[in-house]
Amino acid sequence: MSRKEFDVSRMRRLKRHATRYGLTILTDDKMKVLGTTGGHQIRDETFKILYGNVPKPFSASLDEIEAWLDANTAAQE
Numbered sequence: 001m002s003r004k005e006f007d008v009s010r011m012r013r014l015k016r017h018a019t020r021y022g023l024t025i026l027t028d029d030k031m032k033v034l035g036t037t038g039g040h041q042i043r044d045e046t047f048k049i050l051y052g053n054v055p056k057p058f059s060a061s062l063d064e065i066e067a068w069l070d071a072n073t074a075a076q077e
Contacts, residue, residue, distance in 0.1 A: 014066055018042065021073050023050070027053060027066060028058035073075050 015025050026041045039059050041052035050059030051068045060068070 010062060014022055014062075014069060017042070017073070021076060023069075026052075026058070042068065
């Protein structure tokens with residue numbers, strides 16, 4: 001398995017992609033500290049949460065974030 005498939009590498013790549021469009025990917029602090037399953041959110045420059053806050057905060061998985069970014073940034077290109 002190559003390193004580009006690791007979650008840390010995927011997250012780094014997604015954060016760079018999101019930054020090009022003025023977006024930020026947030027990660028649940030409990031996920032980082034405790035190593036538990038957590039989630040992510042996407043917000044824009046005005047700090048408005050665009051994705052990952054329904055049904056609860058930080059509810060989007062890494063795969064869902066990647067799919068959302070692909071769908072919404074492709075429309076801007």
